[in-house]
Amino acid sequence: MDGMNRSIVSEFVFLGLTNSWATQFLLFFFTVLFYLASMMGNLVIGFTVTLDAHLHSPMYFLLANLSVTDMAFCSITAPKMIYDIFKKHKTISFWGCITQIFFSHAVGGTEMVLLIAMAFDRYVAICKPLHYLTIMSPRVCLFFLVSSWIIGLIHSLVQLVFVVDLPFCGPNTLDSFYCDLPRLLRLACMNTQELEFMVTVNSGLISVGSFVLLVISYIFILFTVWKHSSGGSSKALSTLSAHVTVVILFFGPLMFFYTWPSPASHLDKYLAIFDAFITPFLNPVIYTFRNKDMKVAMRRLYSRLKHYRKQLGCEDGTRDA
Numbered sequence: 001m002d003g004m005n006r007s008i009v010s011e012f013v014f015l016g017l018t019n020s021w022a023t024q025f026l027l028f029f030f031t032v033l034f035y036l037a038s039m040m041g042n043l044v045i046g047f048t049v050t051l052d053a054h055l056h057s058p059m060y061f062l063l064a065n066l067s068v069t070d071m072a073f074c075s076i077t078a079p080k081m082i083y084d085i086f087k088k089h090k091t092i093s094f095w096g097c098i099t100q101i102f103f104s105h106a107v108g109g110t111e112m113v114l115l116i117a118m119a120f121d122r123y124v125a126i127c128k129p130l131h132y133l134t135i136m137s138p139r140v141c142l143f144f145l146v147s148s149w150i151i152g153l154i155h156s157l158v159q160l161v162f163v164v165d166l167p168f169c170g171p172n173t174l175d176s177f178y179c180d181l182p183r184l185l186r187l188a189c190m191n192t193q194e195l196e197f198m199v200t201v202n203s204g205l206i207s208v209g210s211f212v213l214l215v216i217s218y219i220f221i222l223f224t225v226w227k228h229s230s231g232g233s234s235k236a237l238s239t240l241s242a243h244v245t246v247v248i249l250f251f252g253p254l255m256f257f258y259t260w261p262s263p264a265s266h267l268d269k270y271l272a273i274f275d276a277f278i279t280p281f282l283n284p285v286i287y288t289f290r291n292k293d294m295k296v297a298m299r300r301l302y303s304r305l306k307h308y309r310k311q312l313g314c315e316d317g318t319r320d321a
């Protein structure tokens, strides 16, 4: 059981979510549906913000960047899971597994920082409206964007540096549909208690810490809105409630994974579906359905596209009647 046996495990086996044909079929249908819907929804947000000059403000730039990270996030585990659903023997190579962990933590960490930047943006817009454009200058937005990627990368690398060298000498089944750190550590042929603690601190504290920070800042913002409530406050409230919903949906399952004491529970496997498929899908839904400017911009973009197609002669004129 020493380092000499490390190369025995070259791939890991996923147990997946279910063995029943009917459930696999349903799972396939819904995961494909949600995956395509979240890719489409986030693409539409990204294009609308980029192409519509009315939405060229810090809030929408951050939102479009969140859409890009959402697309990246759901493409890390979802396609592989969908590809695997009907396979009896679901495997992933050692480096495939490490790659999944690397990107899910890097993109997840980035998304966390972006959510904090979005909260800060709302704080400035509501509590310091006269200085909004000077504080949230393009340079500051870019700074937020670059630091979110750097923090995500560092967060992910710090954990993986230790995992890459672990000895894996036999057991290679993961009761899951993707690679995650807590499960992988339990397969190593050495005592990983300290590493597990490090992962709990790194991922758990970061997610709980950001969540608490976000909740406090939103309570503070809501308090300010309520104190100065006037005509404009209902729009602010609807924007804020959209942000708070996204924050709870994103952090809820994460905090459960990394801080829940009982590793034997199967619940986290099902909660993982939530983060892999539902949250990236819900972000565009929440932001577009509740946001009038976004809806108006999407309609404007749509009619511009139609106009453009007519000019090119692609439209036969009868289809859109």
Ligand SMILES: *[C@@H]1O[C@H](CO)[C@@H](O)[C@H](O)[C@H]1NC(C)=O
Residues within 6 Å of the ligand: 046, 049, 050, 060, 061, 062, 064, 065, 068, 138, 141, 142, 145
């Ligand atoms: C992301 O944010 C940057 C900085 O504000 C902005 O220039 C860029 O257009 C945004 N990305 C998208 C896809 O909107």
